Amino acid sequence: MTVLELLENTTRYFAKHEVPSPRLTIELMLAEILQKTRMQLYLEFDQPVSDPVMDRLRPLVKRRADGEPLEYLLGGTTFAGQRVAVTPDVLIPRPETEILLEEAIKLIEPEGLPVLDVGTGSGILALALAKKFPRLEIVATDISPAALALARRNADGAGNIRFVESDLMENAEKSLPERFQMIVANLPYIPTGQIAGLMREVRHEPRLALDGGADGLDLVRRLVAQSAGRTRYLLLELGDGQAEEAKTLCLSAGYALIKILPDFTERERILVAAYQD
Numbered sequence: 001m002t003v004l005e006l007l008e009n010t011t012r013y014f015a016k017h018e019v020p021s022p023r024l025t026i027e028l029m030l031a032e033i034l035q036k037t038r039m040q041l042y043l044e045f046d047q048p049v050s051d052p053v054m055d056r057l058r059p060l061v062k063r064r065a066d067g068e069p070l071e072y073l074l075g076g077t078t079f080a081g082q083r084v085a086v087t088p089d090v091l092i093p094r095p096e097t098e099i100l101l102e103e104a105i106k107l108i109e110p111e112g113l114p115v116l117d118v119g120t121g122s123g124i125l126a127l128a129l130a131k132k133f134p135r136l137e138i139v140a141t142d143i144s145p146a147a148l149a150l151a152r153r154n155a156d157g158a159g160n161i162r163f164v165e166s167d168l169m170e171n172a173e174k175s176l177p178e179r180f181q182m183i184v185a186n187l188p189y190i191p192t193g194q195i196a197g198l199m200r201e202v203r204h205e206p207r208l209a210l211d212g213g214a215d216g217l218d219l220v221r222r223l224v225a226q227s228a229g230r231t232r233y234l235l236l237e238l239g240d241g242q243a244e245e246a247k248t249l250c251l252s253a254g255y256a257l258i259k260i261l262p263d264f265t266e267r268e269r270i271l272v273a274a275y276q277d
Contacts, residue, residue, distance in 0.1 A: 001054070004045040006030065010061055017065040025070055029060055032074050067200035079124040082131065084154045089146035090122040091209035096263040097186050100237050100270045101128050103261065104184050107233050107272075111135055113181035116231070118168055118223055119143075121209060123151030123161075125184050130158045139176060141166040144208060168219065169226040182233040187219040188212045189239035212239065220246055228253040229275065236271045243268035 001009070007026055014022030027038045030049075033056050034041070049057075060073050071077040071092045076085045079093040080101055086092055104125070108115065110133045117126040120140035130138050138161045142148050148163050155161050166172030168187075189212040190198070202210070212218055216239045224246075227234055234255060238246050243260045250257060255273035263269035 001049050002046050003030070003041055003049060006049050006057075007041070007045075013061065014065060019064060025064060026061070028070065028074065029057065029064070033057055033060075067204060069201045069204055072204065080128040082124075082127060084122055084124055084127065085150060086122050087146075087150055088204065089144065089206060090150055091186075091205055093122065093124045096269050097124065097237060099261055099263060100184060100186065100235055101125060103270060103272055104129065104182060104233075104235055105132055107182060108133060108136065109181055113179055113232075114139055114177050116141070116169075116176070116180045116183045118183060118185040119187045119209075119219070120151050120163070121147050121186070123154045123163075125186070126151070126161050127154055127158065129184075130155070130161050134160060136160060137177075138162070139164060139180075141169065141172060141176075143167045144206075147209075168223050169230075170222070178230070180231040182235065183223075183227050183231045184235045185220075185223055186237040187223065189216040189220065189237070189242060191216040191239075215242075215245070217242055217245060217249070221249055224249045224253045224255070228255070232275055233258075234271075234273045234275070236273075238269060238271055240267050243271060246271050247273075 010026040011023045014025055019025055031038050031041055033053055064070060064073055069092055071086050072088055076083055077093055080098055114137040115129060117140040120126050120142045123140060126138050126140040140161055141164045145165060148165055152163055164172045164175045188210050190210045192211055192214055195210060247257050250273045254276055256276050258272040258274055260268050261270040
């Protein structure tokens with residue numbers, strides 16, 4: 001079978017199994033296995049695909065057709081221009097989280113107080129901020145030891161990130177600085193009752209990284225209360241329809257709303273607040 005035949009056959013197979021973007025999916029999978037670019041695949045479209053490559057590809061194609069996310073199959077994705085490893089222990093990074101990152105960058109003082117990334121997961125926010133501000137101290141917490149292990153691996157020895165196992169800020173008080181210039185958080189925000197109805201790909205992601213309680217705001221409530229008086233800025237990623245309630249929570253805790261930003265589908269997604277000393 002040639003490269004082109006493989007691409008065309010697998011595209012039809014993925015389409016039959018309702019895999020989104022079937023052609024792009026098989027291109028990315030084959031390019032990853034061959035360690036080539038997608039352009040190179042087409043420059044070599046008439047070349048035969050070797051048996052060892054087919055042996056590696058077949059189980060991955062089956063797993064993708066069954067709904068397993070492409071990012072887990074490939075072992076990574078790109079966030080803010082950086083390649084990061086992802087596993088089923090962590091949430092797959094979403095493009096809208098880059099909006100939160102961009103707002104954080106606008107407000108950060110490069111040599112100011114530390115920044116705290118709560119619920120760091122694969123470490124994408126901490127990593128991007130560490131790269132942008134190499135002299136800034138960043139602390140990243142997560143309740144999951146497996147997630148922290150992956151984040152440390154992604155950090156690849158970045159000297160200005162410190163990882164701490166913690167349930168939000170709760171059980172790490174002695175390990176955390178007294179005050180931060182900013183806290184960023186992309187916490188689980190899917191209401192419990194909606195999880196069963198999520199896309200099959202999303203249901204492969206860890207429930208710990210999805211389930212935000214009855215209305216999706218359980219962890220946001222806790223973090224707003226824990227962080228009040230300990231940071232100048234609080235930046236949160238929120239679920240659809242949660243912005244107004246999150247705004248009320250922040251105002252009640254002593255924060256002043258700066259703005260609520262939409263995502264790429266115009267849903268209110270990112271809340272930026274400042275604490276009033």
